[in-house]
Amino acid sequence: MRLELESCVVRSFRPSDAGSIARYADNREVWINLRDRFPHPYRLQDAETFIGKVLAMDPETAFAIEVDGEAAGGIGFGLQQDVERLSAEIGYWLGEPFWNRGIMTEVLAAVTIHAIETHGLTRIYALPFEWNLASARVLEKAGYRLEARLRKSAIKDGRVIDQFLYAYAP
Numbered sequence: 001m002r003l004e005l006e007s008c009v010v011r012s013f014r015p016s017d018a019g020s021i022a023r024y025a026d027n028r029e030v031w032i033n034l035r036d037r038f039p040h041p042y043r044l045q046d047a048e049t050f051i052g053k054v055l056a057m058d059p060e061t062a063f064a065i066e067v068d069g070e071a072a073g074g075i076g077f078g079l080q081q082d083v084e085r086l087s088a089e090i091g092y093w094l095g096e097p098f099w100n101r102g103i104m105t106e107v108l109a110a111v112t113i114h115a116i117e118t119h120g121l122t123r124i125y126a127l128p129f130e131w132n133l134a135s136a137r138v139l140e141k142a143g144y145r146l147e148a149r150l151r152k153s154a155i156k157d158g159r160v161i162d163q164f165l166y167a168y169a170p
Contacts, residue, residue, distance in 0.1 A: 001060060003110050007103045009066040010075065010111060013054045017064055017071035018047040024072055024095025032157060033132045034093055059119070065094060065107055072098050075107055077115050077124060086122040088115055099134070108142040112168050123169040129154065130162040139166040 003010040022044045024030070031040035039046050054062045054076075062076030073094035080087045090112065094104050112124055126144065128135040136146070144166040153163045 001063060001114070003114065005106050005110055007067070007101065007106050008072075010063050010107055011066055012060060013051045013062065013064045013071070013074075015048070015051055015055075018044055018051055020070040020072065021051070021064075021074070022047040024097075025093070027096055029096055030093050033129060033135060034091070036156070038093070061088075061115075063111065065092075065103070067095075067098050067103060073104075075111050077111070079119060079121075086120070088119070088121055088124050090115070090124050090126050104138045105141040108138055108144075112142060112144075116170065123167055125165060125167040127154075127163040127165060129156060130164065136164060136166070142168070144168045 001010070001012055022042055025038070025042035025047065026040075028040060031038060031042070054060075059079075061079060062074060064071040065073040065075060067073075073092065075090070075092035077088040077090040079085070080089070090108070092104060092108060115121055115124055126135075126139055127150070128139065140146070145168075146164060147167050148165040150163045150165055152160050154161050
């Protein structure tokens, strides 16, 4: 998959992305806003393992965010099953040097439409942590709506925290 956007390119991962992914992902400010399966510290081997898994996925649901010619982040969605099979959970991250440039809003909006059109989805949702107000703003700008505050629904960095439930349901 390849989406050429104004600020970046969203595309399939490549093995050659491992170095830049490891460089941008090895940042506590990135890690603190993601699920624990995203390691910290984040090493080259972590990037190589992740890219290997992504390249073996069928269907492809995880993509690199390329900025200025290098992979600077990622976005992916998890297709749900059973009675929730028309839904997907979306997650994303971007290297800190690229924050506050509107990149993630543009990427999220484009990948949301791609996911809906490609997989026949009726709903995509995200669960940012209570302190991640920047991600909440990105979701809102991309057309997602706040549906709920899930009280004490997660633990991150040793703290029990709330999550917000945002959804896009055209």
